[in-house]
Each structure stands twice: as structure tokens, then as C-alpha cells.
Amino acid sequence: MSRLYDSIEPNVIDDEMLQKAVEEQGPQEEAGLLAKKEASISKMSWRYNILKIDNLWQFKNLTKLQLDNNIIEKIEALDTLVHLVWLDLSFNNIEVIEGLDALVKLQDLSLYNNRISKIENLDTLQELQVFSIGNNNIQTLENVIYLRQFQNLRTLNLTGNPVCENEVYSAFIAAYLPDLVYLDFRLVDDNSREMALIKYQYAIEEMRHGETLAMAKQQVLDAQQKQVEYHKRAYVEYLNGSFLFDSMFADDPEAAKLLYLPGVSLLDSDFTYKSKFVAICENLFEYGLKQYEKREAEVALFYECLNEALEDNHQQCSKILRDFEEKNHGVHKGPRVRDGERSPISKTCGSQTVLSQTQFCPLTSHPFSFLAKEVIKDFERNIADLVSNFIENEQGIYPFCRDLENQHHEKLLEISVNTLEKIVKSEFDEEMPDDVRMLFVDKDTIVNAVNASHDIHLLKIDNREDEIITKANGWASTLVENVHKTEIQRNRSRVLEINQYVDHLRSELDNMDILET
Structure with a gap:
């Protein structure tokens, strides 16, 4: 997609850019001085034709970050922003969802209008409530099933993806994401949801059975891992058996x-x-x-x-x-x-x-x-x-x-x-x-x-x-x-x-x- 600023030289977020953002968007007067010193402002946004995310480690208290309408190609350097609840990376050149593992408090994520072909690498974002990934390259309905693990997800935007052209798209989403309230800016009404559940009843029951087995297996693995961690703290891990031998x-x-x-x-x-x-x-x-x-x-x-x-x-x-x-x-x-x-x-x-x-x-x-x-x-x-x-x-x-x-x-x-x-x-x-x-x-x-x-x-x-x-x-x-x-x-x-x-x-x-x- 061509943009008016394509001729501008690409940037990396640097100290000068950060200073300008703090001065423009941070608190004013005495509170502003404190913000500049401690980098504790809650919201930052940049639209400077940014190519690479960097130098955000000093904003550890940031809760909102807006980096839309840039030319960012990779999600990175966000590990220190553990308090982030709102992230906008729309209108960029991102191809892979990655680099979000540390953002466990994130509730609202926008990746609208990028080049993403697969929904993945979001497992740690269990607080996610709003997810916008429209105008990307999501091809298959099966990929959307990945979002079933997010119990708090209520709003999903997929409009503009090839997957939306499937005639059963709306019914499939309503059936496989039963807690969803809004899909593509429209309310998922009870009647449509009920009809969708009937249509995919057997497939969903089979999937739920598989999820139950997988969950039970994961619980066993988690318990084992917890026990191993306990043994490690005692410095005797794997000595309760033949591992050393x-x-x-x-x-x-x-x-x-x-x-x-x-x-x-x-x-x-x-x-x-x-x-x-x-x-x-x-x-x-x-x-x-x-x-x-x-x-x-x-x-x-x-x-x-x-x-x-x-x-x-x-x-x-x-x-x-x-x-x-x-x-x-x-x-x-x-x-x-x-x-x-x-x-x-x-x-x-x-x-x-x-x-x-x-x-x-x-x-x-x-x-x-x-x-x-x-x-x-x-x-x-x-x-x-x-x-x-x-x-x-x-x-x-x-x-x-x-x-x-x-x-x-x-x-x-x-x-x-x-x-x-x-x-x-x-x-x-x-x-x-x-x-x-x-x-x-x-x-x-x-x-x-x-x-x-x-x-x-x-x-x-x-x-x-x-x-x-x-x-x-x-x-x-x-x-x-x-x-x-x-x-x-x-x-x-x-x-x-x-x-x-x-x-x-x-x-x-x-x-x-x-x-x-």
C-alpha cells in the first residue's frame, strides 16, 4: 500500500523522538518534569515513519502505546512494557505475530491493515478482550479456532481478510467462539449463535472432547513441572529415580x-x-x-x-x-x-x-x-x-x-x-x-x-x-x-x-x- 510519507526516510525510535513525545504527550508543568525524569507517563504515540521499534525500555510504566501508520516490519523490543493494556500497530508492514509474550496484561490489540497470514504466538495474552486483525491475509477458518483459548475475548474484527469470503464465515465464528459479543463491528445476536451451534454441534463436541483431554494432559504436565521446580529448589531434581544412572x-x-x-x-x-x-x-x-x-x-x-x-x-x-x-x-x-x-x-x-x-x-x-x-x-x-x-x-x-x-x-x-x-x-x-x-x-x-x-x-x-x-x-x-x-x-x-x-x-x-x- 502506498502512503503519502513513503518518500520520507525511515526512522528508528531514538532518544530525540522519545524526548519530543514526552514533551508533547506527557503531563505538563511539575508533573511533566517528573514524567520526563522517570518516564512514567501512561500513553505514547508516534507517527514518524518508524521502521523499527526500539529504546522503549525506559517506559516501563506505559499502559497505552500507539504506533499505527508507520512502516514497522517486525514486532520487537516490547518485553519491558509489562503494564501495557492497549497496543495499536495498525497500518504497518508486519508479517508475523511475535514479540508479545511479556504483555500479559494486554486487553486491546490492533494489528489492522498489515501483512499477517496466521493468527499465532498470542498464548500469554489471556486478558485479551478486543482483537482487531482486519485487512490482513488470514485465509482459513481453522486458524480462527486458535482464538478459543481466550476466555475474555469479546470483540473481534476480521473484516477484509480472504477468510471472510467463505459463505459459512459468520456462522463458523459464532459457533467456535461462543463468548464473542461483536464480530466485524456487529453484534452477534442470540438467534444466529444458536443456529450456528446447531450447525456445528458434532464438530464442536468432538473438539471439546479433544480440548478436555488436552487440558487434562497439560494439567499433569504442569503438576510435574511444578514438582520438578520444587525439587530444583532443594537441589535434588531427578534424583528420585534412575535419571543419573x-x-x-x-x-x-x-x-x-x-x-x-x-x-x-x-x-x-x-x-x-x-x-x-x-x-x-x-x-x-x-x-x-x-x-x-x-x-x-x-x-x-x-x-x-x-x-x-x-x-x-x-x-x-x-x-x-x-x-x-x-x-x-x-x-x-x-x-x-x-x-x-x-x-x-x-x-x-x-x-x-x-x-x-x-x-x-x-x-x-x-x-x-x-x-x-x-x-x-x-x-x-x-x-x-x-x-x-x-x-x-x-x-x-x-x-x-x-x-x-x-x-x-x-x-x-x-x-x-x-x-x-x-x-x-x-x-x-x-x-x-x-x-x-x-x-x-x-x-x-x-x-x-x-x-x-x-x-x-x-x-x-x-x-x-x-x-x-x-x-x-x-x-x-x-x-x-x-x-x-x-x-x-x-x-x-x-x-x-x-x-x-x-x-x-x-x-x-x-x-x-x-x-x-
């Missing part, structure tokens, strides 16, 4: 060849080996879950105690302020301060007296809560002990896995050497694949193959153990670091409040000195 052999190229070795049945040997190995993993799994519950209980207790300490600190600070103002009752005459409030100062004596008393106020000399500090110290010590005990016991369990692997390796090596001797003496007449027979050209070859297999198995065990240690230590370090950062920030905020209070007193007193003079 199976992965040892799955990544071992020699394992399948060595299975052909005769003698003592390797399958029977592996069955005993595997069952014992899995039992050890399951013990580690159960132990890890119990330790995780202990860590979680410790964290919950810490925050409970910390909140009590902070509340106690708040009460003490409020009392200090009340006592300070009551002590200086002759200095300020006004409403008594209540918790969380400050009263104006009325001058009845020298300002230096009040400021001197303020500087020695316990709030200014002791802004930190001693109790909170003690709670954090105890927490840090308890977490270190819990993690240390967990790692120590975990390191005591994994050697049993290595012992089993070593026993298996010795037995396998013995079988391999015996087989080689039989082949050399021409006493071996069993069938063996060519790639397996190639291992028996000499002793070094077969021994190296068995040792390589053994090394792979041990490496798997070592890596799994190291992974648990690394994650546990990393969790403890990050947790304690965040606690300290939060406390430092809280203390800085408290000091800032105190300084502001002192500045307020000083300003009030200075003004009164001027009035008296």
Missing part, C-alpha cells in the same frame, strides 16, 4: 558395545548395580527435601523475627519523637505528634536551644536497630550451619555411588580381559558385532575402552555432586547478601528521614527568627 550410560559411547561381552551376565550385574545406585540416589533425594524444608523454615522464622524487630524499632522511634516534642513543649505549640505524623514548630525560645536538643536526639545518634542487627547475625550463622551440614552429609553419600561404579568397573574389566584371552586362543565362537570385535585387537585397546567408560561414569557423579554444592553455597551467599543490602537501604532511608526532620525544624526556627527580628 541412565545419563551415565546414555553419554557413554562404549557402554552399548560392552553390553555384548559374554561371561557373567552383564544385564544381571547391571540390574544389581542399578538398583543399588538408584536406592542411594533416592536416599539423597529424601534427605535433600528434608533439608530444604529446614532452610525454608529458617528463612520464614527470620523474616518473622526481623519484622517484629523493625516494628519494635518503629515504636521506639515514634516514642522518641513524642518524648522529644513533649520535652520541648515550651518550644513548639501545636498539635501533639502522633505515630507517623510530624507537627509544625512554633517558636517560643532560641533556635540554637532546639537545634542543640535535636542533634542529641537518640534518633540521630542511633538510627540502626540493635535488635535487627542481632537477628540478622543469628540468621546468617544458622543458614551457614544448615548449608554446611547439608553439604557435609551430601558429600558423605556420593562415595557410595562411586564405590558401586568402581565395583562394576573391576568386574567389567575382568570380563573384558577374559574375553580377549579366549579370542587370542581361538576359544571364542560367539557372535559379536564388528565394532565390538574391534575392541579386542589387543589388551591396551579393550582396557582403554573400559577405563574410558568408567571415567565418564565417575565424571557424571562428580558433576552432580559439585552442582549441588555450588547451588547450595550460591543460594546462601545470595540470600545473606540481599538481607544485608535491604537492611543497609532501610537504614539509609531512616537516616534520610531523620535529616529531613532536622532540616524541617531548622527551617521553621530560622523563619521564626526572621519574623521576630
